[in-house]
Amino acid sequence: xxxxxxxxxxxxxxxxxxxxxxxxxxxxxxxxxxxxxxxxxxxxxxxxxxxxxxxxxxxxxxxxxxxxxxxxxxxxxxxxxxxxxxxxxxxxxxxxxxxxxxxxxxxxxxxxxxxxxxxxxxxxxxxxxxxxxxxxxxxxxxxxxxxxxxxxxxxxxxxxxxxxxxxxxxxxxxxxxxxxxxxxxxxxxxxxxxxxxxxxxxxxxxxxxxxxxxxxxxxxxxxxxxxxxxxxxxxxxxxxxxxxxxxxxxxxxxxxxxxxxxxxxxxxxxxxxxxxxxxxxxxxxxxxxxxxxxxxxxxxxxxxxxxxxxxxxxxxxxxxxxxxxxxxxxxxxxxxxxxxxxxxxxxxxxxxxxxxxxxxxxxxxxxxxxxxxxxxxxxxxxxxxxxxxxxxxxxxxxxxxxxxxxxxxxxxxxxxxxxxxxxxxxxxxxxxxxxxxxxxxxxxxxxxxxxxxxxxxxxxxxxxxxxxxxxxxxxxxxxxxxxxxxxxxxxxxxxxxxxxxxxxxxxxxxxxxxxxxxxxxxxxxxxxxxxxxxxxxxxxxxxxxxxxxxxxxxxxxxx
Amino acid sequence: xxxxxxxxxxxxxxxxxxxxxxxxxxxxxxxxxxxxxxxxxxxxxxxxxxxxxxxxxxxxxxxxxxxxxxxxxxxxxxxxxxxxxxxxxxxxxxxxxxxxxxxxxxxxxxxxxxxx
Numbered sequence: 285x286x287x288x289x290x291x292x293x294x295x296x297x298x299x300x301x302x303x304x305x306x307x308x309x310x311x312x313x314x315x316x317x318x319x320x321x322x323x324x325x326x327x328x329x330x331x332x333x334x335x336x337x338x339x340x341x342x343x344x345x346x347x348x349x350x351x352x353x354x355x356x357x358x359x360x361x362x363x364x365x366x367x368x369x370x371x372x373x374x375x376x377x378x379x380x381x382x383x384x385x386x387x388x389x390x391x392x393x394x395x396x397x398x399x400x401x402x403x404x405x406x407x408x409x410x411x412x413x414x415x416x417x418x419x420x421x422x423x424x425x426x427x428x429x430x431x432x433x434x435x436x437x438x439x440x441x442x443x444x445x446x447x448x449x450x451x452x453x454x455x456x457x458x459x460x461x462x463x464x465x466x467x468x469x470x471x472x473x474x475x476x477x478x479x480x481x482x483x484x485x486x487x488x489x490x491x492x493x494x495x496x497x498x499x500x501x502x503x504x505x506x507x508x509x510x511x512x513x514x515x516x517x518x519x520x521x522x523x524x525x526x527x528x529x530x531x532x533x534x535x536x537x538x539x540x541x542x543x544x545x546x547x548x549x550x551x552x553x554x555x556x557x558x559x560x561x562x563x564x565x566x567x568x569x570x571x572x573x574x575x576x577x578x579x580x581x582x583x584x585x586x587x588x589x590x591x592x593x594x595x596x597x598x599x600x601x602x603x604x605x606x607x608x609x610x611x612x613x614x615x616x617x618x619x620x621x622x623x624x625x626x627x628x629x630x631x632x633x634x635x636x637x638x639x640x641x642x643x644x645x646x647x648x649x650x651x652x653x654x655x656x657x658x659x660x661x662x663x664x665x666x667x668x669x670x671x672x673x674x675x676x677x678x679x680x681x682x683x684x685x686x687x688x689x690x691x692x693x694x695x696x697x698x699x700x701x702x703x704x705x706x707x708x709x710x711x712x713x714x715x716x717x718x719x720x721x722x723x724x725x726x727x728x729x730x731x732x733x734x735x736x737x738x739x740x741x742x743x744x745x746x747x748x749x750x751x752x753x754x755x756x757x758x759x760x761x762x763x764x765x766x767x768x769x770x771x772x773x774x775x776x777x778x779x780x781x782x783x784x785x786x787x788x789x790x791x792x793x794x795x796x797x798x799x800x801x802x803x804x805x806x807x808x809x810x811x812x813x814x815x816x817x818x819x820x821x822x823x824x825x826x827x828x829x830x831x832x833x834x835x836x837x838x839x840x841x842x843x
Numbered sequence: 844x845x846x847x848x849x850x851x852x853x854x855x856x857x858x859x860x861x862x863x864x865x866x867x868x869x870x871x872x873x874x875x876x877x878x879x880x881x882x883x884x885x886x887x888x889x890x891x892x893x894x895x896x897x898x899x900x901x902x903x904x905x906x907x908x909x910x911x912x913x914x915x916x917x918x919x920x921x922x923x924x925x926x927x928x929x930x931x932x933x934x935x936x937x938x939x940x941x942x943x944x945x946x947x948x949x950x951x952x953x954x955x956x957x958x959x
Contacts, residue, residue, distance in 0.1 A: 334932065382864070709937065712938065761925065
């Protein structure tokens with residue numbers, strides 16, 4: 285993974301001292317709260333329902349065992365012993381004191397981490413495929429590009445005060461595990477007919493109040509043009525994006541209101557203007573970045589189909605089936621560690637669990653971990669011969685839940701339990717669903733299913749792209765949940781469709797059961813996944829079961 | 844929301860966060876800040892509420908993020924937040940035993956049926 289240079293270390297440390305000084309100016313009254321607020325936001329510090337919340341950047345979801353231990357230490361020293369991994373590959377701590385933030389940032393700097401630009405109207409954490417560098421279908425490791433974009437966007441003076449937040453994601457394969465179609469800019473690494481590496485550039489995707497699938501700006505952008513092109517997009521957005529209405533300020537709205545062709549023309553014109561002025565990144569900088577992403581795994585590891593071990597243990601087989609993914613090297617596997625144990629808050633990890641994850645990465649996974657946007661932890665490179673021991677160790681650590689990609693692998697935002705913006709709770713809903721279906725023992729039979737829950741219309745739980753999406757709203761002061769079906773955050777991008785009127789908290793679980801009954805009764809066979817079934821039959825059978833028609837006797841009598 | 848609450852239509856209190864610690868606080872009598880909504884000063888009219896909010900917003904070194912919340916009154920005339928989010932803010936999250944609900948002297952908020 286990327287190794288900080290002295291410049292990087294200095295940058296992060298200077299930022300800590302800058303924030304310390306800004307806080308002192310705020311305390312002494314030199315800065316008003318209105319002046320201070322954007323500064324603290326750009327250091328990841330929110331004011332939330334119970335306390336300050338700090339969002340720490342985990343660039344493209346990649347961190348070392350040492351860094352994970354650093355996060356565990358912060359959880360214990362400065363928070364209440366746990367953290368929450370988010371849908372943008374970051375980590376959040378919910379019980380932070382402002383008076384300790386500079387010390388927290390210093391502790392982060394000690395492990396080459398920071399909270400820079402994780403909030404505020406600036407370019408946020410650049411996310412990428414959590415299987416980067418390991419997946420067999422990869423054209424190239426998207427993290428090299430993501431790291432370049434991270435360096436370009438961090439502290440970029442022109443884009444420090446954008447109309448609104450700006451999110452960039454990078455995928456290295458056709459299969460989109462980074463949800464690029466729903467980002468402000470999506471970057472897909474591709475090869476042209478001549479075999480040259482370049483980028484497909486998408487723009488204007490997003491979720492929130494106005495979910496939109498991104499449009500393609502360029503089918504192929506030569507590699508050397510990336511930064512100039514991104515400059516052009518951001519420059520146009522910065523100039524034309526709305527600043528009068530917070531809810532209409534994202535680039536997706538600009539594209540919609542201004543028009544894609546017009547926006548593209550402006551972008552291409554500015555790109556041509558600046559292209560020769562934006563030099564390619566210096567060779568030594570690129571060499572340092574590239575060096576960080578050389579394959580760390582040992583190609584001498586022998587391939588294995590683990591047939592012997594599978595015969596010994598059905599539980600191990602079950603875990604292999606759900607929690608491992610083929611690696612580009614046949615002697616390794618990609619291991620996903622679920623943070624969705626039945627009864628647990630999705631995406632949360634205690635300090636002890638973080639240390640266990642770090643130890644396991646060190647012992648079995650070349651020291652490297654990833655955070656996925658689905659709020660799980662990945663060990664991207666595990667020699668297959670280590671899998672039985674790893675599995676045993678995960679069981680001991682309480683991290684062996686074999687549910688990756690299944691019903692109980694639910695994505696949920698913190699919701700009204702933590703978030704001042706929320707209109708309903710999401711965590712108890714996630715726990716109820718997981719608990720209920722654990723009791724029914726139906727999860728495996730149901731098969732791959734993505735349930736995503738948001739506690740308000742801002743959609744941090746990504747409900748729009750859930751196969752089953754749940755949106756928690758406030759109806760006369762009482763929590764009420766709308767269900768959407770058919771969302772998809774992959775390269776087959778779809779925004780979910782609302783089933784109809786919402787459900788109370790009590791009625792929601794039976795509604796989910798009804799939806800799954802429709803699926804189980806109607807599918808061709810167990811190979812037809814829920815999302816394929818929905819695409820085949822549509823919303824009608826679901827609506828019919830969820831909202832049975834009431835007989836209207838009055839009409840009958842008149843007729 | 845319990846129907847035994849005396850809900851004066853205009854009853855409000857002010858909540859904010861202590862600037863340095865981030866702790867949730869409520870505006871009490873005599874310009875003090877208290878930890879629980881039951882101890883907060885009830886603001887009966889819009890005019891009084893607005894003045895109190897202006898006061899809260901003029902103390903950036905002490906509190907931030909002040910806002911008004913509607914309350915009902917219990918039998919003793921003490922204010923209780925009406926909205927579930929404010930009851931959660933006053934108690935702590937419902938997924939973990941954390942926050943104000945763990946502190947000694949905490950009084951459970953009436954009408955708070957959040958147990959599942």
